[in-house]
Amino acid sequence: MALPEKNTAWPPIHPAIRSDMDDWSAWFSANPDRLAYRYRNRGTRSYATGQAGQLQNRPSQYRGGLVGTVARWFWGQPTPLGEQRANLHMPLARDIARTSSDLLYSEPPALKAKAKATQKRLEDLMDLGMKRTLIASGETTAALGGSYLRIVWDEDVQPGPWISLVHADGAAPEFAHGDKLRAVTFWTVIACEGQRVVRHLERHEPGIILHGVYDGTEDNLGKPRDLTEFAATKHFLPYRELPIGKRLAVSYLPNTMFAPDWRDIPGGAGLGTSDYQGAETFLSAIDETYTSWMRDIRLAKSRIIVPAQFLSVTGPGMGGVWDDREAFSLLNVPPNSEQGITLNQFAIRHEEHRATVEDLVGKVIRNAGYSGNTFGDDSSGSAVTATEIKARTARSMSTRARKSELAATAIADIVEVLLMLEASAMFPGVTAVDVERPDVVFQDSVQDDIKTLAETANALRQAEAASTEALVELVHPDWDEKDQKAEVDRILKETGRLVEDPLTLGADRPVFDEQDDEEQPADDAESEDASTEE
Known part of the structure; x- marks a missing residue:
């Protein structure tokens, strides 16, 4: 396939999917102005291309029946004439996205390879920016239902390729067999003047990347323009074939296996869904409750x-x-x-408001798949072990495990393609390494302190219930296998429990009598003299 034809309706996404993503994006922004704009202009223009301050009342907001009910979301309610807007917003949606990312990437996953040079390259890749990319992708994935990891390169920025992030609401994907990404088109608005919208399109197909610029309107792609006419696109080639076979230079990282609300929409099931899906009304109710609470304080x-x-x-x-x-x-x-x-x-109904907010917050958190303790502070004041923390946050740990399984596949895919590009002739200044599909190992997000681990190891040692190897692995779970083995050898040597190889000690060497040992040098000397005379 190729880039879209001119005057194509844009974006090429089902209206229901686009509407949901716009809602989630507004909640993720934690911006009251953006929320008010979204719900007062729902189904019309987007906040990104709309004019600033276009927060106007609509007739449907004053109607009764279904139309008025839908229009009268808390953030879509009209502001009475002569009054200032006093709506408060609790950024719970932003907190959920940040917590999801922290559970997955607060300790970045380790990329494992067999070849030493490849392992070193993977470690450098994580240290040079991929950690930050994964942390950002964790937030946007939880908020928008997914994110894309793509390979980019720019010699003016750094030599060689790297992995960047694309948000789910800026892409039009094509899936095969439900959840296999076959192609995707990214778009970026590079100019917006009134009704005119100029977009840069980047389409990824197996082994191919296409670039194009279109000059149109908000809902129409318009006509193609030359890439060299704009500073943001003048360095791109219209067509670029990559030495990666039938692979894509992009991978999709979904938040969930499938989207229940979009499963009857072609191509929608594989997108995954946001942590906010189904909880938008509760998020709105939380803001309404906080606004009522502050109104009591203001009137009291x-x-x-x-x-x-x-x-x-x-x-x-x-x-x-x-x-x-x-x-x-x-x-x-x-x-x-x-x-x-x-x-x-006047009385301030603080207890009633507090109880209402806590109940609504609990519903939103459970809907997202997390435990309430993940978002709260431990008020007991006593030390808590890792086992107790995991027990209190069991639901969050289960959600983390599911998300890590989905993330591991996408990360391994894009890293393998990156190694394939570096091993090709496209980047002669980059040192090529053996191409391997890395093992993505997520770290344990909750660990006991070193004192607790040492006490556990000591108890197991006294009970003779664990080997030295097992104890070292218990105390140092973040070390790789090579470092753990070296530590075991040092411990055994220091404690005198290291048994040398019998061959090293000479146990299997032939034993000679003292007479033989004394006469051997003379025999050797006579042999040397004889050979010299010959």
Whole structure:
């Protein structure tokens, strides 16, 4: 295939998928303005290309029935005329995405290879930027349902290729057999002036990368333009064949195995789904509850209701005043009334609001597949072992295990293709290594402190229930097999329990009598003399 034809409707994504991703993107941004814009202009223009401050009320928001109900989300409610918007936002969605990334990549996965040179290259790859890329992909994957890892290169930035991140809402993928990525088209807006939108398209097919620029509108791709007309695309080639066979220079990292809400949409099931899917109404309710809570605080200011005749007269035409201007409220009552000074204090329903927020937050967290303890602080104040932490966060650990299985495949795919490119003639300045598909090993996100591990190892040693190898592996789980074996040898040598090889000790060497040992040098000398005379 090739790039799209001119005047193609854009983006080429099912409206339901696009709408969901726009919702998730707004929640992920943790920006109240973006949330208000999204829900007040839902189904129309996007926040990215819309004009700033276009937060307007729509007639449907005041209607009854289904249309009014859908339009009256908390963040889509119109602001009454003459009032300032006082809506508060709790960035729980951003916190969920960050926590998901921390569970997976706070300790980056280790890439393992058999060849020493390849292993060194994989370690350099992680240290030179891939760790940051994976941390960022962990957040966007949890928020948008997936992310893409692609290979890029730019000699003006650094020699050789590296792996970059593309968000799921900027790509149009094509899947084969449900979840196998066959091709994908990325797009980037490089110019936006009023109704005009200029996009750069990058299409990945097996062994091929295509680039193009289109000048159109927000919902239409428009006509093709030359790549050299724009500074952002002048270095790209329209067509580039890569020495990677039928492989793609991109891999897709889904958040879940499939998307239940899109399983009846062609090509939608393999995208995966966001951690927010199904919890948008609860996220909105949390913000509404916090706004109501702060409204109680705002309205509960102490008030002293004072009759007008109690005010101090400051002079003709100057009116009257009360000494405490911050607290008083004027009440115009007849002078002959019996009403005097009245104190008023509205109640702050803090316990009701707190309980409501905690219940809603728990529902959102469980919907995302995490345990509440993952997001809360331990108030007990006592030391907690890794076993206890894992027990309290069992649901989070299960979700982490599922996500790590999906991530490991995508990471191994893209790293293997990167090694294939480096081993080709495309990058002569890069040292080529043996091409291997690496093993992606995720680290244990919760570990006991060294004192607890040492006490456990000592108990196992005294009970004669573990070998030295097992104890070293227990205390140093982050070491590789070679380092663990070297440590075992050092321990055995220091404790005098290292048994040398019998051949090294000379146990199998022939034994000679002392007479033979003494006469052997003379025989050797006579043999040397004889050979010299000959």
